Amino acid sequence: MQQPDTITDRFFRYVQIDTQSDPTSTANPSTEKQKNLSRLLVQELHQMGITDAELDPWGYVYATIPANSPKPNIPVICFCSHVDTSPDVTGANVRPLIHTAYDGRDLVLPDDPTQVIRLADHPDLAGQIGNDIITASGTTLLGADNKAGVAAIMTAAHRLMTTPEIQHGTIRILFTPDEEVGRGTEKVDMAKLGAHFGYTIDGESVGTLEDETFSADGVRITIQGVSTHPGFAKGKLENALKIAADLLARLPKDTLSPETTEGKEGFIHPGHLEGNQDRATLDFIIRDFTVAGLHEKEAYLQAQLDAVLKQYPHSTAELVVTEQYRNMKEVLDDYPAVVDNALEGIRRAGLNPERRSIRGGTDGSRLSFMGLPCPNIFAGEHAFHSRQEWVSVQDMEKAAEVIVNVAQVWEERTPAL
Incomplete structure (x- = not known):
């Protein structure tokens, strides 16, 4: 029997599709090539048995993992990531490389040896000793922002669809275009999405939850x-x-x-x-x-x-x-369970959760004020928008585990009628 794709398989496949957005374009999405990844995601979701997965004309992917819990009143939870990559550095012809069992040495990127990822410049690498680090080859960005999040959601979706003993309510999946040019939620159909609460999977260090933005x-x-x-x-x-x-x-x-x-x-x-x-x-x-x-x-x-x-x-x-x-905390303070359940999901993955503030904004900022309270869970991305971007396999796996855990926590903490 064919083995299911690993999170690394998915990630490598996704980053090799150029999805760079364009801040000068007035089209929706800003670049048509973003849909190339979105079409693949719809196809893979169908292969998992998620029959309603669809790509709309604006470049948004919507999909549903049906509830398998007998509780009828579990809030509908959405997990969201964006498919586009930054306009700052080219996302074409990405050649992802895996550096197994990282031991603290400098990572020289072979297609441009002037690009060196040093522990001194990237202190989060200190927590990655023994882990497998993925980088690009030196001439492009990697695209971990936010394809690490996409890979984590897809991996978690496969796990939920193939492991019926994990009980959960209805889960909605949303993949957006154009987050990097500030238009990631511009054409989201909130009625169609139909979720009560959400989480973007687009954060940095493992174990972090961002519930406050500029x-x-x-x-x-x-x-x-x-x-x-x-x-x-x-x-x-x-x-x-x-x-x-x-x-x-x-x-x-x-x-x-x-x-x-x-x-x-x-x-x-x-x-x-x-x-x-x-x-x-x-x-x-x-x-x-x-x-x-x-x-x-x-x-x-x-x-x-x-x-x-x-x-x-x-x-x-x-x-x-x-x-x-606006700062998502203005909304999230009215719905403490959204943050509390995420922190519990992180703990169940064996991590010490850390709440952080973002010196920036996310799709979650806008979604929160559109009626979907939506903090940001880590995906393991580092050195965003640069040729030295990196992510570890183990951090992405933890992100997928947390998504599954959060779905379970919402089910467990919802009282039976």
Whole structure:
């Protein structure tokens, strides 16, 4: 009898499919090639006996593992990962390599020997001695973000479908496109998904659960200067680019920036500037763990802009704030069982759970505010968005084990009617 695929088999198969998303595209999904992996996942889910697995026109995969518990009132739980990889580094022609029984030595990636994964630079490798480390070959990213999560969900799904003694309620599976370009939940059909609670499988170190994220706003400042011929500009020209530069120069050098903050500290980050002497636009991202903190930073930015404009009396500027996402903890605090059951699932895998805050956002942030409280469980991903990305086989196996455990915990902790 043919042996079932291992999690390594699945992972190797998935990372060799190029699913890079494109932030400049207006299509849904942003790249059609993401569907190549999604179609394969639907096919594999059908082969497991999950008959309703489907790929919708927007690139989302929906599937159901039917309940096998006699309890009729178990909440429907969703497990979610994204299929796309980061636009930052190419995801084409990925050549995954396995470094068995890691012993602490430097991992030199053969297709570009300048790419060396060193223990000193990747301290989480200290916990991987004896484990099997998967990397790419040095010229591409690996795609563990988030194909490690995809492989874990698929492995757990196979286990649940083939092990009837593991009792659970209805499980929904969701694979999304375009998470890396901030559009991973844009076309999710929440009514179709029909889940009460969820978990993204898209975290880093083994045993971690992330139940708090940044809150995030975008700010666009549009500056209207006074343009005139530079040969006759004295006393008339107010250069919009110089106004923008003066604003940037007023931002503090030792605080309030990504490069000077950590932990629960937020920041103001200029990400894009374009224009000419007549008109310029500046795009910022504002991050904090509280909405009040966002508003403080936006008010600070407005004050600096007002101060600059005093030097340019005939110019104007407009600052527009766009809400991006909010801290999932605002929702999760109202549903403590979602986090408690995940922590128990991690413990049952023989791990010491660690709750973390994300200095960023996830699909789970948006899903939480769309009605699906959704913390983030580890998948073992490390060095995201880089050619030194790595994951261990054993961490992915633990992630799959935790998914199964969480399904069991929800069943056990749901009282019988």
